[in-house]
Amino acid sequence: MERIIYLDNGATTKLDPEVLSAMLPYFSEKYGNAASLHAKGIEAKDALENARKAIAKSINADAEEIIFTSGGTESNNFALKGIAFANKEIGNHIITTKIEHKCILESCEWLEKQGFKITYLNVDKEGFINLEELEKAITPKTILVSIMQGNNEIGTINDIFAIGKICQKYNVPFHTDACQSYTKTELDVKKMNLSLVTINAHKIHGPKGVGALFIKKGTKIKKWQHGGPHEFDFRAGTENVAGIVGFAKAVELAQKEKHKAYMTKLRDKLIAGTLEIPDVILNGPKGDKRLCNNANFSFKGIEGEAIGGYLDSYGICSSTGSACSSIRLEPSHVLKAIGRTHEEANGSLRLTLSRFNSEEEIDFVLEKLPIVVNKLRAISPIYKVINRVLKKSD
């Protein structure tokens, strides 16, 4: 197979070989059910609880506050629906933002149909919420604020510490979806006054199908998946022991500070090099308020899926927010929320790094990308028109 340069780590990541090694015994000799009382069960239970402790420690939580789930989508669904139905006597209002992951937005739309009221906060042109707007949106009927930490498309890291302070002031539970930001930026549930946090494994070189929801002690939440009393009776179902062991190992490996610095260096090189191409804009902020592994651009006059398709033929894996590539033929809701035009959203390309990428790979991308962009612009019926308009406004 030809060389693959994997720059779609926002979608999923490669399993770290050390994670795989840690998991393997739990598929073979350590096959017990963690709920069983015999030796094989205790073996599995010990592994499960050690993983829980390690993950709890990584966000400054207690072990009993970590509930393992099947991933980010389940954790987010559980957080929103579980809080909504447990607190409907107190109020029916939830605050979120326009740039959340679809599993938050779709859950909110469903809750609206069940009679809940949702406020979708605006974001500025870099993807940041306005703290005053948040404070004004809180009413006595507000039962939850759910705001993601790091945005999956444009990399914006919202100020979870400041948002937590506001939620504390009004005594409203605060949930954050930290799937993209976990281990890439600080996450401390006590310091940030968080009641609920969604994290998962496959964005950090762990296995797919494993996630967790942090639920602060005393939080009123309704059980959503019924059956046995697993996970402190919050979530029924036999635990995915191998996956959970892999999750904990992935966290241990990802936490190393040097990875952050390394990815930041590659990211900044990629951004600077790409911005040298004419008529390109960066989507999302620059600097330390951007996820260390995220770059997202809009190329004028060409369509993102075409750019990605061309890069794919060189073995470079990317993604786009173009309408063309989505099943609904709608451009990215995040790019629309930050005020990008349809054309800019359709011309978007997301490149997301990992610690496994090399500087040499970034050089290769920066060599190929201008060629691809020029080729597509040469056959675009709109690029020259845009260019003329640009020149006029100079």
Next chain:
Amino acid sequence: MYSKKVIEIFKNPKYAGRIKNADAIGTVGNIKCGDKIQVFLKVKDKKIEDIKFQTYGCPAAISTSDTLCKLVKGKTLEEAEKMTYKDIIEDLGEVPKIKYHCSIMGMEALHKAIANYRKKVRK
């Protein structure tokens, strides 16, 4: 998602470009949906003597535009008018269903160009 053939044509379209002093141009689509296709025609003795396209869109839009040009070059206007997007899909082979609209747009651009040509000649 795409077949090798679609990608190959997308990367090396033979009919991409503009025709200077084209006898007619047909344009369809808009940037909002992510597709815009423009077809340039040169007509001689009621036949399509030359055809070129410019496309803003995904790999499917570009490769179906190119295939369209290949299929109709040398055909009479009447023959070209009778063609449908199915002829493009058939020639290209595997195209994802969700991308059929790209070939429909290409055919519309061609038919628009022919209609524009007929209007011009009548005057």
